[in-house]
Amino acid sequence: MLGSLWRRRGRLNRMDGFQKLLTLLLIVLGAFMLLPIVYIFNHAFKPYHELFVYPPTFLVREPSLQNVNELLAVTSRSTVPMIRYLFNSVFVSGLAVVLVTGVSALCAYPLSKHRFPGAGIVFAAILLTLMFAPEVVQIPRYLVVSELGIMNTYFAHLLPLMAMPIGVFLLKQFMDQVPDSLLEAARIDGASEFFVFWRIAVPVCMPAVATVAILAFQNAWGNVETSALFMLDDEMKSFSFFLSTLTNNLANNVAMQGAAAVAALIMFVPNLIVFVILQGKVIATMAHSGIK
Amino acid sequence: MSSKIGAGGVIVGKSKLGVQETDSETPSAGIGKRRAGAKSRVAALAAEIWKYRLSYAFVTPFLLCFIAFIVVPVIAAVALSFTYFNAIERPRFIGWQNFQYLISQDLLFLKYALPNTFKFAVIVGPGGYIAAFLLAWLISQLPGKLQKWFALAMYTPSLTIGIAMSIVWLPMLTGDRIGYLNSILLRLGWIEVPQLWVTDPDYLMNAMIGVTLWSSMGVGFLAMLAGILNVNKDYYEAARIDGMKSRLQEIWYITIPSMKPQMLFGAVMAIVTTFKTGAIGVELSGVNPTPAYSGHLIINHIDDFGFIRFEMGYAAAISVFLLILMYVSNKLSWGLFGSKGDE
Numbered sequence: 260m261l262g263s264l265w266r267r268r269g270r271l272n273r274m275d276g277f278q279k280l281l282t283l284l285l286i287v288l289g290a291f292m293l294l295p296i297v298y299i300f301n302h303a304f305k306p307y308h309e310l311f312v313y314p315p316t317f318l319v320r321e322p323s324l325q326n327v328n329e330l331l332a333v334t335s336r337s338t339v340p341m342i343r344y345l346f347n348s349v350f351v352s353g354l355a356v357v358l359v360t361g362v363s364a365l366c367a368y369p370l371s372k373h374r375f376p377g378a379g380i381v382f383a384a385i386l387l388t389l390m391f392a393p394e395v396v397q398i399p400r401y402l403v404v405s406e407l408g409i410m411n412t413y414f415a416h417l418l419p420l421m422a423m424p425i426g427v428f429l430l431k432q433f434m435d436q437v438p439d440s441l442l443e444a445a446r447i448d449g450a451s452e453f454f455v456f457w458r459i460a461v462p463v464c465m466p467a468v469a470t471v472a473i474l475a476f477q478n479a480w481g482n483v484e485t486s487a488l489f490m491l492d493d494e495m496k497s498f499s500f501f502l503s504t505l506t507n508n509l510a511n512n513v514a515m516q517g518a519a520a521v522a523a524l525i526m527f528v529p530n531l532i533v534f535v536i537l538q539g540k541v542i543a544t545m546a547h548s549g550i551k
Numbered sequence: 552m553s554s555k556i557g558a559g560g561v562i563v564g565k566s567k568l569g570v571q572e573t574d575s576e577t578p579s580a581g582i583g584k585r586r587a588g589a590k591s592r593v594a595a596l597a598a599e600i601w602k603y604r605l606s607y608a609f610v611t612p613f614l615l616c617f618i619a620f621i622v623v624p625v626i627a628a629v630a631l632s633f634t635y636f637n638a639i640e641r642p643r644f645i646g647w648q649n650f651q652y653l654i655s656q657d658l659l660f661l662k663y664a665l666p667n668t669f670k671f672a673v674i675v676g677p678g679g680y681i682a683a684f685l686l687a688w689l690i691s692q693l694p695g696k697l698q699k700w701f702a703l704a705m706y707t708p709s710l711t712i713g714i715a716m717s718i719v720w721l722p723m724l725t726g727d728r729i730g731y732l733n734s735i736l737l738r739l740g741w742i743e744v745p746q747l748w749v750t751d752p753d754y755l756m757n758a759m760i761g762v763t764l765w766s767s768m769g770v771g772f773l774a775m776l777a778g779i780l781n782v783n784k785d786y787y788e789a790a791r792i793d794g795m796k797s798r799l800q801e802i803w804y805i806t807i808p809s810m811k812p813q814m815l816f817g818a819v820m821a822i823v824t825t826f827k828t829g830a831i832g833v834e835l836s837g838v839n840p841t842p843a844y845s846g847h848l849i850i851n852h853i854d855d856f857g858f859i860r861f862e863m864g865y866a867a868a869i870s871v872f873l874l875i876l877m878y879v880s881n882k883l884s885w886g887l888f889g890s891k892g893d894e
Contacts, residue, residue, distance in 0.1 A: 395628040402627075427613060533837055
């Protein structure tokens, strides 16, 4: 972090006046926007008497590992080993990122580039369902999952995640920008349609693919719904669900708050890492190419 | 694609034309087919579908999941809106009664949820959209190395949803003189007594709007940032040679037209997320329902009937109403940004 700050310094000298002013302005705004991250990191290391200060403070005064110990104590008491929850989450999230981006891109490509009969209906359905409030859909979805007979399996974690209409919508919008001449040239050279999709359309739309991957990971990693509704055995539930149960259903809301604060940090850090890596990719590909 | 500058929106239409040409079906052949009887029309459609079999193979994996976990449940929910359903007994068909009650007698809905949602959406929708675009553009003007970190900063509220939204703002907006906003305003002498920013019905809505705007840099923002960075740099160069001077002109004549698909995506996402916002009022004020229903939005109304009163049929009816509301707003914005290619 310090190193990159130093490099930024060096770059500052090479910027024009507008960029310098802008950077300054955005640093002030950015610092304000970043407050939640500061809070999450500090909150995890606050001792109990600091956790409940009102109004809440951002910075920890006497950092301690007390909360970490509390979380470890809680998890060692749980009947299912923590590693099992962690495995479920990592397994489902990893697979979800690959499957969601792959399946969404596969669907977006013909929607954008082939005018097959029914394409309009599919796209309209994607947009319309995006607009439906999720609250009342839960019960019917539960019935679908139980009718399919996939209750309590990894399929019930994965398949609902794969239906991510935002991903298809986003990828379709980016693929609209890919010039047809590019695809046509490859087709004339005898490339198969899948080759055109995989080696031309997807790489050109890499920024959108990476953005969809970010979203897919966020959805999958933080997902508690499928664990709560579709999983009967504790061994099948996700890490995020387990952490969310730490503070739920307790008679008072003081107990376990320390463990919950650490849990929030643990839930957040993978999101942060995935975002920084993939968003870096988005910007890096942009710097090199750009659609011509 | 040199014609891209002025005509970014036409790209879609053009691309589709391009594909049609390669389909080796001349217009006259199509008309001939249409003139033949219904039987051959079915056959022609079948042939057409067969010709696109690869496209269908591509969309099938997504479509299967989409239909099973989204389309079917949504259709079921729409069907529920015509029933009385308490989540325990079997749904009982009652026709339009839910909708009639909703638009004629549900005072909480008509007096609070609907006007509140309108006020909220009119400011947060366009405001959040413009803010997301402007910030994306400002970030794109920075040197490449910095972009990632500023994108992270702006996206933070979306990355930490729920965890920190209210927690960051509560110390600012606390009603006593310790609250940051109160203490600043008191010191400046702008107010004489601390204001109850989140518990006073007069202020709660404004606080909700402010906080939601702060967190409106979501996926639409990421898409627009990528869209802006994606614009061919040669266009700016060419425009500069042609005498374009200000950056505002560049935005209006080059950036926006070249990234219409992303602008459209951002607009739809702004509408969807705005209308689907609900929890913020409860989180800020700390009570449910919000004081004097001042922060009661349509989503709160759905939650209220769905999860507290267990009238799922009625909650479904409100959801359908909300869907129509979003659809109309969407049509309005597509009129502004859409091109003929996208329906």
